[in-house]
Amino acid sequence: MFASFIDSVKYVGHLIPVAFLRIFLGYYYLQQALLKFNGDFLARPRLAAQIADILPSLSSPEWYKILVERLVIQHWQGFAFIILGVEFTIAFSYLLGYVVRPVAIMGVVVSLNYLILLGSNTDDLYRTFIAVHLMMAWIGAGRCLGFDYYFFKRRRGLWW
């Protein structure tokens, strides 16, 4: 498995720039997740407050607002844990190049929700993230400098 990790450079070396972008993004997500883990993200309803602030002025469909108000704000602690878990998942997956494709789709979903809920200040950032995650999923960015190459070589399929 480790040999194929290095082998991937030989066979899919043209993906090295994408692998670099993937690892950089993984590092970014790891930093964000650690900041939240060491801070009071799980102890204080900061995200719920931020969402509650922006909710009345959202132009999203009514069902989405109701869902956010009744589910996310009410059960903010559970959602904070899920968000933190998802960020760690994206971080480890991108750093290791393992199950990058499905995790990138997860990244798209998270970024899409952030884009809707966190207001116009961070619009550009999350639009860019969505595009990058989509590229990761499309290319299968874990195949270069990643463990996905090992499984791709043996099993093929959409997951790698």
Added chain:
Amino acid sequence: MKHFLTFVALVFFGLFLALFVRRNQNPENDSRPTLRIYAASSFIKQWGPGPWLKEKFESTCDCVVEYHDAADSVSLIQRVKSEPKNKSVDLVLGFDQYDLEMAQVGLDWKNVKVDPQQFEEPVRPLLSRTSFTPYDWGVLAFIGHRNADKSLPSNTDDLLAPEYASNISLQDPRTSSTGLQFLLWLIQVKGEEKAFEYLQKFNSQVKAWGANWSLAYGLFQKDQVKLTFSYVTSPVASLKENPQSDIVALPFAEGHPVQYEFLGIPSTCLNCDLAEKFVTLMLSHDGQRVIMDKNYMFPVIKSVTKGTMFEAIPEFKTIDMTVIPNQAERERILKKWSQVRRSE
């Protein structure tokens, strides 16, 4: 699929384990009771009255005061409702008269006992609501720069003068209570139909409808507009920063709207006695003085302004805005306001 699910499960399990270990390593060794207060950011921040009140209260109560902030009263209520029962909120500060109806939906509040005789005359009628107690109040007005050559606007029609075209900043009534006050005031003094006719003309005078008070006031401070809607106490704040300040609040013939800020103790409070003691501190002479000096709002308790810059603020004719439109009515008005803005 199996790999993906196992990987996600492993990460979540690892996170759960890490949180569990951290929790066991850092037991909260402070056994003192905690008074949990929810308040607007402007109250809690370094420049607000919150830090002084916290320090003063902690020095006598053998307890810990914990502030939790929210950007505005709507998010304040949302957050109080979303708190788990074992972390109940003990005191909530920062509702205005328009939030009280919303605050009572789904939440019960304790009666707060106060001595009405201590309170200023304009505030006393508000004490009939025993669940919410006012702790400061302010009169809203247009603010401009003193100008020796030209007369300043003295009624709403003067604001339509060509020199103020695109030169006024206001707050968006959908997101700001000050903005809502402006809109409801206009409706009260002109009647709904005429108020919206007026707004159609007035829209071209407005450079920006800021999402909150500080955004709108910021434009005025940066001289990007000539007038803004703020508090009659704003010139005092400006004078404190700059003794040469020429900012004045403009008295309008129509009268002025008044904003009251209320506090409430939820019936689910865990440290209710401490909350009541904190309220007593807030309504004491010293507490009121600090709130007045830091929040630039009028105190509700008598004779606190004596010998301060607030004493010199001229009396503004206020209008009785105690008839408060209900939530549905407000939504209808705001919808109408949005339509007027869209039709610009």
